[in-house]
Amino acid sequence: GAVVSQHPSRVICKSGTSVKIECRSLDFQATTMFWYRQFPKKSLMLMATSNEGSKATYEQGVEKDKFLINHASLTLSTLTVTSAHPEDSSFYICSASSGSAADTQYFGPGTRLTVL
Amino acid sequence: DQQVKQNSPSLSVQEGRISILNCDYTNSMFDYFLWYKKYPAEGPTFLISISSIKDKNEDGRFTVFLNKSAKHLSLHIVPSQPGDSAVYFCAASRTDSWGKLQFGAGTQVVVTP
Secondary structure, eight states: OOOEEEEOSEEEEOTTOOEEEEEEESSSOOSEEEEEEEOTTSOEEEEEEEETTSOOEEOTTOOTTTEEEEEEETTEEEEEEOSOOGGGOEEEEEEEEOSSSGGGEEEOOOEEEEEO | OOOEEOOOSEEEEETTSOEEEEEEEOOTTOOEEEEEEEOTTSOOEEEEEEETTOSEEEETTEEEEEETTTTEEEEEESSOOGGGOEEEEEEEEOGGGTTOOEEOOOEEEEEEO
């Protein structure tokens, strides 16, 4: 099946710094990528949808200036957590899709962010 | 506002027996439902889906049942195998907002020998 990678898998940073997470589709072109956040023992919450070459669409309650998303190519999307604070600590997962049906979304392995 | 709920955080089942995972939703606009399986340190992988025009979909050992009037779906795994031990997520979407998935909190399944 299609493979989606995320880098880094884990990151620990100091409060106030910015962290960039990469999401890559390795063997297919992803016209749409999604970014999710998962709190412990909670469901995955969709943060934003990004289409290649256009601005991301953020879900209600997600600060777009806090979580910068760039989808510069058909195989790469990045999520930058700016001026990170401890409450931003979470598990971030991306997914990528090339199709038109919901079941063609392929998920990355996730990135564990810890902000000290 | 949790629109998709999996009320059982964990399930233990003996190998060879049936695993039944339940999922409830509150938004009647959802018309497509999916089940994902997730191993530790990996992303969710798609298992099976069902459209709201159906009430059952079967794929090998996996069957999903949908009861629209009750806003309830279930995933049956039979027979359960040790490799089925994972976290299972239920997800729902609307055709008019394709790709936007609402996930449940997941159910940890442990299949014992």
